[in-house]
Amino acid sequence: MGGVSAVEPLSPAQLSAWDDAQTPPVAELVAPQVWAIPVPIPAGTIPHTLCYALFGGDGVHLIDPGWGHPDGIRALEAGLASAGAALADVRTVIATHFHPDHLGAAAELRERCGARVVFSRVEQQVLHTETSAEATDISAYRETLRGWGVPEPRWDELIASFGRPSLVASGSPDLAVDDGDVLDLSGHRLHVLATPGHTEGHICLIDEERGLLYSGDHVLPRIYSGVGIGVLPGSDALHDYFHSLDRLAPYDEFVVLPGHEFRFRGLAARRAQVAAHHLRRTREVAALADELGDAPVWDYARRLTWTAGWSGMSGFWLHSALRQTAMHRDYARTASARARLGAAPPA
Numbered sequence: 001m002g003g004v005s006a007v008e009p010l011s012p013a014q015l016s017a018w019d020d021a022q023t024p025p026v027a028e029l030v031a032p033q034v035w036a037i038p039v040p041i042p043a044g045t046i047p048h049t050l051c052y053a054l055f056g057g058d059g060v061h062l063i064d065p066g067w068g069h070p071d072g073i074r075a076l077e078a079g080l081a082s083a084g085a086a087l088a089d090v091r092t093v094i095a096t097h098f099h100p101d102h103l104g105a106a107a108e109l110r111e112r113c114g115a116r117v118v119f120s121r122v123e124q125q126v127l128h129t130e131t132s133a134e135a136t137d138i139s140a141y142r143e144t145l146r147g148w149g150v151p152e153p154r155w156d157e158l159i160a161s162f163g164r165p166s167l168v169a170s171g172s173p174d175l176a177v178d179d180g181d182v183l184d185l186s187g188h189r190l191h192v193l194a195t196p197g198h199t200e201g202h203i204c205l206i207d208e209e210r211g212l213l214y215s216g217d218h219v220l221p222r223i224y225s226g227v228g229i230g231v232l233p234g235s236d237a238l239h240d241y242f243h244s245l246d247r248l249a250p251y252d253e254f255v256v257l258p259g260h261e262f263r264f265r266g267l268a269a270r271r272a273q274v275a276a277h278h279l280r281r282t283r284e285v286a287a288l289a290d291e292l293g294d295a296p297v298w299d300y301a302r303r304l305t306w307t308a309g310w311s312g313m314s315g316f317w318l319h320s321a322l323r324q325t326a327m328h329r330d331y332a333r334t335a336s337a338r339a340r341l342g343a344a345p346p347a
C-alpha cells in the first residue's frame with residue numbers, strides 16, 4: 001500500500017503503547033536531532049501527549065511540552081536524559097495551541113530554565129477570551145441554553161457540567177508568532193502555518209529540510225479532533241478547519257509528527273478521512289434543515305445520530321452534542337458548506 005491511499009504508522013512502539021494505554025519508551029529518535037517524548041496526561045481520557053525535543057546547537061527546543069504536572073515534568077526530564085540532555089538545556093517551548101495537554105508545562109519551564117514560550121498571536125487572544133469573566137459567567141450560559149431551546153428540566157445537569165478545564169496560568173507568550181513566520185532554532189528551521197479549527201489560534205510547524213510536519217491536534221492518525229474548542233467571537237470554526245486541512249496539501253508526502261497517538265505517513269489519505277468525517281455531520285444537519293428550518297438547536301440535536309444514542313446523552317456530553325450541532329447548523333447555511341457538500345457527493 002502506498003502512502004497516498006492509507007495512513008501508515010511509522011512507530012510500532014508508539015502505536016502499541018497507545019493501543020495498550022501504556023507509555024512508549026521515554027524518548028524515541030524520530031528524525032535527525034528530533035526526539036519524541038511521551039508526557040502523561042493526569043486522569044485524562046487519553047494517555048499522553050507526544051512532546052518533540054529538537055536538539056540544536058544552542059540547546060533544546062520543545063514543541064508541546066505537555067501537561068504541567070509533576071509527572072509530566074518528570075517524564076520530560078527522563079526523556080531528555082535518555083536523549084543526552086537536561087531540563088536546564090531547554091531554550092524554547094513552542095505550543096501548537098493553548099490546551100493544557102500541550103501548553104501546560106510551558107510556564108514551569110519558563111521559570112525553571114528561562115525558556116522562551118512561543119505560540120500564536122491569535123491563540124493569545126483566544127486564551128484571553130477563554131479566561132475572561134464573560135466566558136465563565138453562568139448567566140451567559142443560561143442564555144445560550146435558552147437560545148438552543150433546551151427544555152428547562154435539563155438545565156441543571158448542563159450547568160453542573162459547565163466549568164472549563166483548568167486553563168494554564170501563563171497567559172502570554174514571550175514571542176507571539178503569525179502565519180508565515182520562520183523560527184530559526186539553530187539547526188531546525190520551522191515555518192509557522194496557521195491552522196485554525198481545533199482552536200482558532202492553532203498552528204502547525206513545517207520543517208522543509210527534514211520533511212516533517214508537526215501537526216499538534218490539527219490532524220491525528222486515528223482520533224478525530226474536536227473542532228471549535230477555543231474560538232473568538234463570530235468565528236466559523238468548521239469553515240476554518242476544512243480550509244486548514246486543505247492548507248496541508250503541499251506537505252502530503254511529509255512525515256507527520258502529531259500531538260498524540262503515533263507518527264505516520266499518508267497525510268493526503270488522513271486529510272480526506274477527517275474532512276469526510278466532519279462533512280458527514282454537516283450533511284446530516286443540512287438534510288434536516290429543509291424540514292426544521294429555524295428550529296432551535298435542541299430540535300436538530302435530538303434528530304441526529306449519536307454513537308452513545310441521544311437518550312443516553314447527559315451532562316458534559318449533552319453539552320458537547322449541542323455545541324457541535326449548533327456549529328454544524330450555522331455552518332450548513334453558508335456558501336462554503338454548500339460548495340463542499342456539492343463537491344463531495346454522499347459517501
Ligand SMILES: [Zn+2]
Nearest residue numbers: 099101217259
Ligand atoms: Zn491534545
